[in-house]
Amino acid sequence: MRFSCILVVLLLLGSCASVKTDYDPSVSFSSYRTFGFYPEMRSGLNQLDEKRVTAAVEALLKTRGMTLSDTPDMYINIFTRNYERPYNSSVGIGVGTGGRRGGIGISGGIPIPIRSNAASQEVTFDLIDAGRDELFWQGVYEVKVRNNASPEAKEAMYHKVVQKVFSRYPPRKK
Incomplete structure (x- = not known):
């Protein structure tokens, strides 16, 4: 009985903060080697938070061998x-x-x-094929926000959001 209660609590906690993704299964994700941020991005964030999120995305993708470019293979659009x-x-x-x-x-x-x-706050990351101007992957994550959070706490929060969402990119095809 006690094990059942613990399992239910863990399932409920896990379902509260999950990453939701969708993608085009016909896309070859290995063909995307360069990235840039969507030129007309309207993230809904203030300039400081937008810099925090884009810096976290840039750092993560660079660790995966991707390169920031003015003529990218894919654009990243962020909105909240x-x-x-x-x-x-x-x-x-x-x-x-x-x-x-x-x-x-x-x-x-x-x-x-x-x-x-x-x-x-619901944070959505759209990955768009730059040549075709088509969405090919989307990740969404919901996070609780504190309005009085310190700059360091906001940076850590957005870093965690980026890590969680991009842990599902590229998708593992079954």
Whole structure:
């Protein structure tokens, strides 16, 4: 029983922060050796955060042997969507009896206002074939954001986002 509860909790935690990807299975990913950032990128980030994200992407792709270029094989487009997810918490109260021939039960929930909403950001990375101007891979990751985070914490957060998303690139074909 205890093992089952632990397994359910781990599955729920794992599903909260997953990377979602989609790609064109007909694409030969090994043909992309150079990259650049989409010229008309509107990331939705402020300039400081956009620099943090692009620097993290550039550093990661360079470690994989790719080269930043003015005439790239692929463009990287980054965009974000910010939203607030309601934070709900309550305490349940129950009264009941379970005799041999029946049962009676009453229950209710009392909301506990710990905090109002949790700020979240969905970060999307589109990889676009520069020659054909076609999307061939997309990675999406949702992260909780703190508005009062230090510059170092923001840099670490975006570095983690880039690492998680690009851990799925190139896709492992089955």
